[in-house]
Amino acid sequence: MRRIISVLLENEPGALSRVVGLFSQRNYNIETLTVAPTEDETLSRLTVTTSGSDKVIEQITKQLNKLIEVVKLVDLTEGAHIERELMLVKLKATGSQRAEIKRTVDIFRGQIVDVTSSVYTVQLSGNSEKLDGFIQAIGTSGVLEVVRSGVSGIARGEKVLSL
């Protein structure tokens, strides 16, 4: 089952490599990984999406907690949560395609953020399925380049992951 694990990590050199190393050492799988500093400059927030049986996920969270630089973590998928991913995509856009692409972008509530005579660059955010859905709707033949940020997530309601 797919899980989103959100981690508060000491913002120190080498901390990220420990997290990534753990996944490969123990044969866990990383689907996406995002990391950036938080409002507290001593902490980074890391979000990893992974999949595995309940037993494997339990081990992943326990092993992550064992890392000295991991301060706190939460499995967001255990409760209601919001997940978002940002995608930038360059699309071939000539002739009649241009209007069609524009319509599709609007349906998906994306934005065209750069334009040339033959290319649209589209920005789209949402959960991962929505981004997949957009690519499917456009058709892969028109896609020149895709860059996705990986998943970020946060719990719904008053639950907070902080010190």
Next chain:
Amino acid sequence: MELLSGADMLIRSLQDEGIEYIYGYPGGAALHIYDALFRQDKVKHILVRHEQAAVHMADGYARATGLPGTVLVTSGPGATNTITGIATAFMDSIPLVVLCGQVASTLIGEDAFQETDMIGVSRPVVKHNLSVRHPEEIPGIIRKAYYIAATGRPGPVVVDIPKDMTTPNERYEYVFPKKVKLRSYNPAIRGHAGQIKKAVDMLMAAKRPIIYAGGGVILGKATDQLTELVRMLGYPITNTLMGIGCYPASDRQHLGWLGMHGTYESNMAMHHSDLILCVGARFDDRVTNATEKFCPGARIVHIDIDPASISKTIDADVPIVGPVDAVLKEMITLVRESKEKPDADAIAAWWKQIEEWRAFHGMRYETSPDVIKPQEVVEALCRLTNGEAFVTSDVGQHQMFAAQYYKFDRPNRWINSGGLGTMGFGLPAAMGVKLTHPDDEVLCITGEGSIQMNIQELSTCKQYNLPVKIINLNNQALGMVKQWQDMNYESRHAESYMGSLPDFIKLAEAYGHVGVRIDRKEDLEPKLKEVLAMKDDLVFVDIYVDRFEHVYPMQVARGSMKDMWLSKTERV
């Protein structure tokens, strides 16, 4: 205000940490540190002949004393040579601090001479590693390194020290922190009271209980509490290879150790139990055999300081995260106060069954009128040293014979590489023990394969006068490899035979020690007596033992705990 260079700060921090011995080998990036070491006399340095041995020496010291061991090496090859030693300590949760020189911070990343990314290389086999980025950080980092190494589930910590952090004429204020506080590292200090209560209720209701104890009991200094609880309950106890000595082997309630080469009775009792109380063990594959066939009728209570060890391979019904000594203490109180008492009839019937298993097999081997059996050697050693020696071992058949036939009644005396299975561990570990226990008998039971993996340390033994006794069970082959080839590869002995063994007697003599060969059965005991009487000499005892002997019992691969070979021909 005291101003010190980084190198002096490092040594001063070791003094303030109470470190008496460090084991190491100098080199370019560590020379400022070695100079600081030279200019004082509180911290004593032991010069090994290979950095791997320095780590095993520190490890042997740590296992015998329960205190963290310290290693000092240079960058690059000095640092990488420690990796096997670090991994050995990591797998057995042994507290070590490994101080590694590094090229100057200005050179890092430029493929400088003797540069290796030691933080990266060591990462998978350390509890933590730390890098010095400013000389002033050194006292705090050293304090933190020992704190992390020795608390919670212990383990090795590497400290990487670029050469420019130790420059002699750059001095900074020296402040050794009194306390360490890490917001992200807080090992449990007690177990969950509700869980402990539940565990005690289950213990009282059990009809076929068994206590399964591991190295965590020794590391957690909880042998007294374990012994008290087990005696109070009157239940059978088995332990892992790493747990040997956590409960007196000579006690009637002790079934011997369990697993791949464990006793028949302990494996049978585990398989047929209805409740397993696991204390500081981790259901390792060498214990459980096939996990899906593991102890089908047993409910499991698992006490461990490391939550990740619980339900990793075998699911626990009652997990208890906490230090074993504190948890056992609470259990003792609850058992004492409990209104429920163990079901005397059920426990008596369970013991009757166990005694039948014990009588059916126990530990036995066939003797021969003329060939020396390796088991006899270990039994003789146990008799001659009253079971009180420190025994280190390497890895293979000799390790299993030593663990099976030397009866340890005390913890910290059986010292072996259980998790990683490192050949070459025995001699340097024995040296680390002997250095701090000069009046105790220290035996290194080894084989002719393993001993050659760190044989150069005979030179270190000469320099520091470390009269350990090396007991080489010489079967002229890599015995355990050969046994597996006999059992699984129709006796095709691929590379398991060593056709050009050195003359170990001459070799020992070349290093300035005494060598003794024993190849006749009638000489075994008298000669061993002579050897043990040579208190001031390192004696290399080369004993020619049965070349065809196998270690039994041996669990059948992919079977349950009760599926064992008891000899070359008997399988149950």
